[in-house]
Amino acid sequence: MNKTLVTILVIAATVITIAITLDYSSNRTVDWTESYNEKSNKPYGVSVFYKELPKLFENQKLKPIYYSPYNYFYANSEDGYGDHVAEGNYILVGNSDYLDDADVEELLIFAGQGNTLFMSDYNFPELLLDTLNLGVKVIKSQDSIVRLSFTHPDIKSKNTEIDKSDSASYFSRFEAENHKTLGYINNDLNLTNFLEIPFHEGTVYLHLEPKAFTNYNILKDDRYRYVEGVLSYLPNQTIYFDSYTKFFDSYYGDAEEKSSLSWFLQQTSFKWAWYLALLLTLLFMIFNAKRRQRIIPIIKPLENTTVGFVKTISNLYYETQDHKNLIDKKITYFLEKIRSEYNLDTPNLNEEFITKLSQKSGKNKETVKKTINFINWLRTKNEFFEENLLKLNKHIEEFYS
Incomplete structure (x- = not known):
C-alpha cells in the first residue's frame, strides 16, 4: 500500500479515536444564557413559542422582523416604499435594550395607528416609559420562584410560577385611571407586571417576565397555559415578531456575530469531524506537493485599458x-x-x-x-x-x- 495513504489512514484513525473518547468523557453542560432567540433550542431560547404562534393566531401570517422597527415600519407605511402597509400585532420578547429612540417612536406610531404592540422584558427603553408615564422597579424573589397571576377571573386557572429567578420586576408607577392591570406577581395585587395601555387608536401591552415565553418554561408542566392567557388579549391579526437576529450593515452596526458554523463547533463530535477534515486536507496537500503536473505555459495577459x-x-x-x-x-x-x-x-x-x-x-x-x-x-x-x-x-x- 502507498506510504502516503498508510500515513493518512493512521493519523485519521488516531484523530477519530481521540474525538470519540472526548465526546464520551466530556461533561455536557446546559447553557442557561437568556438569549430569547427564536432559532435556539436552549432552555432560554424561544423557538417553541415562535413555532406555536401560528396555531395561537389562526389563519394569520407570521412575519419575522430582521431589521430595526424604524427601518421596517417606515418602509412599510403609507409614506414608505415597502410592498405592504404594516398592520397587526408587533411582538417583542426580551432584547428590547437594542431599541433606540427612533425605534421606540416608530413602534408607538405603529400602535397609535390602530395596531397592537406587545413587549415582554425586565425593563423597557426610557423613552417608552416616559411617554407612557410608567416606572419599573425590581424586587428579590423568594426561593428563586416568581408567581404570575391574572386579574381576570376567567383565566385565573392559567396562573403559574417561574423558577430559577432571583428577582422580579413590577410597575411602580402607572396611570390607574387610564391603564388597565391585567396581571401581577407573588399574589400581591400591588405588584402589577402586566398592563394594557390605550394609545391613540391602538393598544400597548407591556409584560415584565420574559422567561415565561422561553422553551424551558413552556415545556415544563402546564406553564404554557399562562402564555396562552397572555396572548389571548391580542387580536387575531398578522404577527410581526421581533427576531433576535438583526441584519445590519456597517452603517447601522454589526450583524449577528455567530456564523452558521458556530452551532456545529459547539458539538464535540461535529467539531472534531470538521477539524479532521481540515487536517486530512492539509496532509493531502503536503504529501502531494511534489511537482506532478506539466509546466504551466506563460500566457500573456490581456491588455488592461x-x-x-x-x-x-x-x-x-x-x-x-x-x-x-x-x-x-x-x-x-x-x-x-x-x-x-x-x-x-x-x-x-x-x-x-x-x-x-x-x-x-x-x-x-x-x-x-x-x-x-x-x-x-x-x-x-x-x-x-x-x-x-x-x-x-x-x-x-x-x-x-
Whole structure:
C-alpha cells in the first residue's frame, strides 16, 4: 500500500479515536444564557413559542422582523416604499435594550395607528416609559420562584410560577385611571407586571417576565397555559415578531456575530469531524506537493485599458443580473462621498441626518429625503430587480444635479 495513504489512514484513525473518547468523557453542560432567540433550542431560547404562534393566531401570517422597527415600519407605511402597509400585532420578547429612540417612536406610531404592540422584558427603553408615564422597579424573589397571576377571573386557572429567578420586576408607577392591570406577581395585587395601555387608536401591552415565553418554561408542566392567557388579549391579526437576529450593515452596526458554523463547533463530535477534515486536507496537500503536473505555459495577459476594463466589468454584471451587488456598491460609494465631502456620519439615516445633509450640501430637502428614504427602503429588501437599480441611480443623479 502507498506510504502516503498508510500515513493518512493512521493519523485519521488516531484523530477519530481521540474525538470519540472526548465526546464520551466530556461533561455536557446546559447553557442557561437568556438569549430569547427564536432559532435556539436552549432552555432560554424561544423557538417553541415562535413555532406555536401560528396555531395561537389562526389563519394569520407570521412575519419575522430582521431589521430595526424604524427601518421596517417606515418602509412599510403609507409614506414608505415597502410592498405592504404594516398592520397587526408587533411582538417583542426580551432584547428590547437594542431599541433606540427612533425605534421606540416608530413602534408607538405603529400602535397609535390602530395596531397592537406587545413587549415582554425586565425593563423597557426610557423613552417608552416616559411617554407612557410608567416606572419599573425590581424586587428579590423568594426561593428563586416568581408567581404570575391574572386579574381576570376567567383565566385565573392559567396562573403559574417561574423558577430559577432571583428577582422580579413590577410597575411602580402607572396611570390607574387610564391603564388597565391585567396581571401581577407573588399574589400581591400591588405588584402589577402586566398592563394594557390605550394609545391613540391602538393598544400597548407591556409584560415584565420574559422567561415565561422561553422553551424551558413552556415545556415544563402546564406553564404554557399562562402564555396562552397572555396572548389571548391580542387580536387575531398578522404577527410581526421581533427576531433576535438583526441584519445590519456597517452603517447601522454589526450583524449577528455567530456564523452558521458556530452551532456545529459547539458539538464535540461535529467539531472534531470538521477539524479532521481540515487536517486530512492539509496532509493531502503536503504529501502531494511534489511537482506532478506539466509546466504551466506563460500566457500573456490581456491588455488592461481603462475603457476595456470598465466594459468587461459592466458586461459581467449585466450578464449575471447581479442587481443586489450593484445596488450595494452604489449605496456604499454614495455614502462614502457624503462622509468625505460633507464630513457627516452615516450610521443612522434618519430625519436629523436628512436635515444636516440638506443644509451642508445646499440641496432641496425634499430631494435629499426621497434619496435617503429610498436607500432605507432598499435595505429592508432581500430581492432586487433592474427597476430598483434604475430608480436608485435616478435618485442619486437628482441629488448631484
